[in-house]
Amino acid sequence: MSLLDVRAISKRFGALKAVDGVSFQVGPGQICGFIGPNGAGKTTTMRICSTLELPDEGDVLVDGQSVLSEPRDARRRIGFMPDSYGAYTSTTIFEYLDFFARAYGLRGERRREVLARVIEFTGLGELTDKEIASLSKGMKQRLCLAKTLLHDPPVMILDEPAAGLDPRARVELRELVKALAQMGKAILISSHILTELAEMCSSVVVIERGQLKGGGVLADVVRSVQPTTTLFLRALEGPAACERTLLELRGVSKVRLERDGVCFEFEGDASQQAALFAQLASSGLRPLELAQQGQNLEDLFLSLTEGKLQ
Amino acid sequence: MNALAAARSFDDRLNPILVKEVRQALRGRYFRTLFWLTLGVATLIGLSIVAEAGSRGANMGVGRTFFMLMNGCLFAAVLGFTPFSAFLATSAEWDENTHDLLVLSNLRPRQIVYGKLLSALVQALLYYATFGPFLVFAFLMNGVDLLSIGVLLLTSFVACATLNLLGIAMASLSPAKAPRVLLMALFGVALMMSWGFSISFATFVTYQPHELRDPMALPAIVAFVVGCLLVGGLFASLAIARLSHDEENRSSGLRALSVALVLVATVFGLWMELEFGHSEFAWGLQLAVLVPLVMLWLHFLCEPETLGRHVARHVSPRPALALLSAPFLPGGGRGAVLMALHMALGLSAVLAVRLVPGSDKTELNRALIGLALVYAYVWIYLAIPAGIASWFSPKLSRRVLTRLVIIGLVPVAVLLPPLLGLVLGIPSWLDFMHPLNPMYPLKGVISGSSFSRVEKLWLLTAALAAIVLNTPRIARGLQEVLAASRARRSRASSV
Ligand SMILES: Nc1ncnc2c1ncn2[C@@H]1O[C@H](COP(=O)(O)OP(=O)(O)OP(=O)(O)O)[C@@H](O)[C@H]1O
């Protein structure tokens, strides 16, 4: 069962097709990375999922509620954190959160409990009396996340939540998102910082110029576009010797010098890979380091998209 | 303890927007600056008047001057600053990018609009409370009687509410900054004018207090208050429609209010006949409400024909109820049905007054014909172009264009024949006495002369053409409602 079910949505702005027949699903506990070049249609898709924009075609079901026929019910189940959001002037953090808690219909003791819990979860405890205008970017992002969590939505949509955050704030944000997924929420998160996404996502959706370019469980997607594994080898004999040896072996391709060793592609399953390592050891080469490069979301991104902007 | 619990539960029930905006206003610069400024000016004026009275002895004239000056300050605050801040507060939701947050918060558009209204009224009440002592002082100086004070407070408060709603509606019209700046300027002018009116009204009430004891004073005040509330309701519905989701119902509130307009005019007409024997109000009022009604009809007739998906899902499962509700559901064809309903109501209002024993039958007969004529013209001018436009795409830009064309059509239709008359040498056309000019037959009715058979024929043909042009979409509109009702029944039985 999926909590977020995007069904063939399209959206035009004048002559421009910002989103063109995009479908994907996100299940409970899943963190789905949403990637694509600038202007690919990520924000537009996310706004359609949050009822802020109407699709020209298609529909989105949020926990079973259509954003078209039951927008209010869908909205109650969704937490959307926009990429840029407004802050009310002359309002403190507490007043801001209190306002939205009231808007979501939280009453009395329950509202106080929820506010306390959300403020603690996002670590805003000491700042509640500060005016929003005076907050740093990181604090604002936390505040926005806190606001998104007030009504405990099963589906969360985060549009570039990490943009403009310092490394520590990014790590903290990542931990928060992981904790939310562990609570069983479905999370769709867009970001241009792909290493960041690779750390936490279980699946990805790639779009470019409004069209779906690929998607699914991260490892599957990586394998489907890249049948080869990228390996790195460093030996006492130096990179040139490594290269010579490797070129004689089966399944090896695209050998290239990198740092003080070589990078190469290897095509084959696990046992063939083990055999390769044995051959290397018996070739007279004295390896210092032999490592598999991680599933590289950046490579995936580059091979799936063409780099044409719109 | 109990009191605390009660206070807490009251606090819980408050409109969230009200809580937020009052907090913002009290912390923000705009309200605080203007509040102290107004109070300061009023105190200065008060002190100088008291000093003068002290040196020359208090009399009625000084009291009245004092009262008028206080009114000037109070009205500037409640009819100027407060509505303007309501405009700014609504405008800020677009500018500060918080409009999306409001939508996401799932507050109903109604709650948003009324929350903004309430917070503006709270600010207005703060002004009233501050000026209370000054007004009591004016009374003690023998400047003014209690009835006048009461009337001025009541009417200014009602006007304040209406102006607030106008400000909220105008600010909600456009998310783009440039048109909103223009709207803001227009609104500023409107506020200045209403301030001027309020001061002349206050002068009238202060210097001619006996006029308030005239038998026609009560109907006039009631008419003002009810009129303000209705117009305010229209502005509120407009703002609510602007803030609603596209697939939700953006029309029914306005439609219900438009019927209320006709009904209130009817009740008032009957009251005037029964109480004062003034028969002319029966149709005069129906003509007066036509001004807002024509604008609303123009809006309804050019709506897209299909029901929004959300609206369709909530049509009554009972076919009879669904059909009855059809004129109140969005859609151009259903708008035409509502328009016909309005006209029937307006004519029955005059008929009802005619049934009152002792009413002026000849006057009312003429009124019936006159009203029917006006309705016929409105129907022709609105329904023919809107009916034709409904064959084309329901895109927003096209619908706006249709509305503009219709608005432009009337002056062209009235001014073109005189030009033709000049060319063709038809002197009566030159004098605007041609059948395209709605005023021409109307003048005939009022002066008692009837118009020619050709002219009658043209009117009948045009009205019939408008009916023919609109019949297909009316039929489709009603069928759609029935289909939605059927779909809801089958959903209910499948669950
Ligand atoms: N309201 C709008 N009016 C007109 N065009 C729009 C509107 N919103 C988005 N677009 C266009 O639609 C396309 C998709 O925009 P979108 O913001 O969805 O991209 P994105 O993937 O979020 O890009 P980024 O990575 O830069 O945030 C862009 O070409 C953009 O210019």
Ligand SMILES: [Mg+2]
């Ligand atoms: Mg974006």
